[in-house]
Every structure is written in C-alpha cells, then in structure tokens.
Amino acid sequence: MPHDFNQQVIEEFRANKGRVGGPFEGGRLLLLTTIGARSGRPHTTPVAYLPDGDRVLVIASAAGSPKHPAWFHNLVAHPEVTVEAGAFTYPARAVVLEGEERDRAFARAVDADPGWASYQERTERVIPVVALYEITQGPPQVNASSMGEAIKVVHDAFRRELALIRDEMAKGGSTGSTLGAQLRVNCLTFCQGLHNHHTGEDTALFPFLADRHPGHAPVLARLREEHERIAELVERLRRAVGEDGAAGEPEDARAEVARLTAELEAHLTYEEEQLIPLLDAAAG
Template sequence: MPIDFNQPVIEEFRANKGRVGGYFEGARLLLLTTTGARTGRPHTTPLGYLPDGGDRVLVIASAAGAPRHPAWFHNLLAHPQVTVESGAFTYEARAVVLEGEERDRAFARAVEAEPGWAEYQAKTTRVLPVIALHEIVPDGPPNINASSMGEAIKVVHDAFRRELALIRAEMNDAGGKAGTGGSALGAQLRVNCLTFCAGLHNHHTGEDLAMFPFLAERHPELAPALARLRDEHERIAELVEDLRRVVGDENADPDTARREVERLTEELEAHLTYEEEQLIPLLDAR
C-alpha cells in the first residue's frame, strides 16, 4: 500500500486547528477535499493559499513544477463543489479556474509575494492553473471546528492571531525592502491586509448583533464586560479603517503601513485576551 505523505500534515492540521510545523510551518495552509474524477471518493490535500478578499481564496495547481497537473485539479474540474478546511472553519466552496488576464494578474501577485511560484513555473511547460475557491455561504451559522461555544471563541481568535502574525512578518520584510530602495507594498500583501480587515469587521459585527445580545439576555452580570467589549470594537474599527486607508493606496509606504499594523496588533491582542477571560469560563461552565 503506498504511503500517503500528506496524511500526517492533515492530522496535525486538524488536531491543532490549522497550526502545523515542518515544511508548512509559517505558511497559509488549508485542506482541500475534492471528489475523485474517476472513483467518486473524497480526497483531501493540504495546499498553500492566497487571500483574495470577499468570499474566496486562491490556490495554485503547481505540483512543485511537475509536468502534469495534480490529481486534485482534475478532480475539481470534474466536480467543482469542494470542501475547504481553514483551521477555524469548514465550509463548502465552488472551484473556478481563472482564465486570461485575471489568472495572469493573480499569478503575478503570487510570484511577487513568493518567488518560489515562478521557480515552479520555470520547471514545466504547462501553465500553472490558478483556482478561486468561492465559499458557499450556509443558511445558518458558520461551521466552526470546536466542541463548545467557549472553544469556538478561542479557535476563531487564534486564527486572527495567526493571520496577523503573518501580516506583521510580511510588513517587516516589506519595510526592510523599502530601506533598500523599495517604495510600496506588494499587491498581494495589500490584499492580505484588506482581507484581514474585512474578516475582523465581519467577526465583530456578528458578535455585536448576535452573540453579545444572546449573552446579555441570559447573563445580566456580564453587562459591564459586554459594554467594554463593544467600546473596544469601536476603537478597533477605527484602527482597521486607518490600516485600510493606508494599504488601499497602491503607493502605500511600507513603514507607515507597518506602524498601523503594530497599533492594531497591540489593541486587538488586549481585546481578544480580555474577551476570552470574561466569556470562555462562563460559556464552558458545566
């Protein structure tokens, strides 16, 4: 029986809610489950991905520059509905292969952010496909990979922490390049920032409209904590808007953007920690 080298990565990813070590450590990683083109059986593959704003992410069928497309690409051509695991969430998605200029722009962004993609392309005569995974939004609440409401808060918060840590590292790298002659943020880094800002805004809006009223009704003693958390949401929203304004400029100064990210990081970490301290023990009380 052949050894599946992906299986330990898949198991580690699921056990640690998206955190892995080894080759994928520090990378944006998801698990993509496709339906076999010939067998009809599910197949799960760990893949690096690119944020792309809104309800979609991008993956590249590089196969490390192999002469043939990977099996998962043939599977999604036959069955475009796929399952995506992000660590915090599991959701259904519709796979769309990008064509023409849209594909070329997306691939150029990827290469600018990580030159390894260009190295893979140089190893093969095939054009590496770029695929957009469009989330199919469910009617009900999102499927969070957690066994309790308290754990769900921690899982989602940790996903924001991981992404912000990646952006900070990318910002620091961009700042260094600026000091050696670079003058603007890379296009993919700007997309990463804007996607993070949108996700954080949506998360806090959901808390304000759903979770906090739910808790206020059942636990009146939480009123002071919830009031503080709402106030912090407003402050963080201001910082998010400041960051959006900076990185929305194609000629954004990397050092200015880095300072905005650091301001947001400091306030957001304090907010997440306080929310966990106040809400998780209550939500997970037996």
C-alpha cells in the first residue's frame, strides 16, 4: 500500500510540475531518486524538504519509526542522487549532517513544524538530517517541453514558494510573536533564487530575444526596470527578516512580503504575456 500511495504522489507531482494534493498539499515536497544499497536499482520517493540557501535539507523521520527509511540507507551507500523539485531536475550530492550542525537544522525544522519533534519523541534513534547539494553540470534541467512553457513553470514555482512564505507568516511561526529561524531561511533562500533567475534573464534570455525581436526592445526595457524595482523590494525583505541572524520584526516582514508579492505577480504575468509567444515562435 505505501508503494502504491507513493507512486500516485510521484505521478501527480510530475504531471503538475510539483503541485500535489492530499497530505502533501500546501507543503514543500521533492522527489528523491536514490540507488538501492543492495539492489543497485533507482528508487524514487516523495520527501518533504527545507530550503537552506544553496542546498536543501531532507529529514529521515519515517514518521518516527524505529528504523531509518530505505532511501536514507541508499544515499549513505550511494551519495549521488537525483532531485526533482517541480520546475527543475538536477543531480545532487547527499551529505548526512553531524553534531551541532544536525541539531541546529533539526531545531529549525521543529520551529517551522512541531510535528518533527513528535516524530523524534516516538523513536530512540536520532533522526538524521541530510543536505542535498546540487552537482553543477551547466544550467539546471527545466521540466518543460518548450522555452515558453519553461518560463511559466519557473514562474509558478516562485509563486508557490511565495504563497507558502505568506501562509507561514500569517500563522505567526511556532511562537506567534517572533520570526521563526526556518522562516527567515525560507525568505532569504527565496530572495537569492529570485535574484539568480532575474540575473539569468538579464544576461542571457533578454539579449537572445533582443537580437531576434528588435521591435520588442521597449518590452525588454520595461522588464529590466521591473527587475531593478523587484531587487529593491527583495533587499527590503532581506533587512526585514533579519539577514545574518539579526532579529526581524514579524509585522515588517509581512508588509514587505505583501509588497513583493503584488509587484512580482504583476511582473510575472506581464512577462508571460509578452515573452511566451516569442519563445514559442522561436521554437516553431
């Protein structure tokens, strides 16, 4: 039965570019493919994850069972894994966190969702935390069949993450009065990802389109200006959440997320309206 359930989640995840319903709806989920420690065959498992800057963290809780999940044994034996994150698929190197680093990461997970603590209480084993580092092999593979679809898929991933951050802020974190440690990391990771995406557009995509569609220069100029405005809002959010561990004020952070959400949604929608037809025409 667990295998059948996992397979349904995997199929839904892939069909909807990372969007799923049921118990995983509204959460952060990725598909982790490991190589069987004994069989040598690939195994794909849906797992929850935590953003953590240039890496993601997965927790081998197995819902508090007395044994580590099979995927954990697999990645210990074969640390090179494949991550499907909705918009992107990429190879990664798995590193099991130890000591204080593991404890800090697990505490952040509990700060974001106390359910992790209940899993630890159910078992005598120390639940492992694993960091997944992308193995850079050029640009990440976008899970899309065309350049136009790729833009929409990446944009939707940003929309989902920002919606999650808004929801987490609305709940007030685990204490209700402070900006949780993991929520701060989520915000900063989102900010960095958005910066990287816009930098890639400014340096690669927009020059490509300008060369082939000179009549769209005003559109590209507007998009670049919007990137600058969004970068200002991102910097304001960084300050509001307390970058480098400084204490941030929850109300300030909520206000900055609301401003960023409004401007970013308008920008993404305009970009899709203007650029998807150009990109699809270029591929035709």
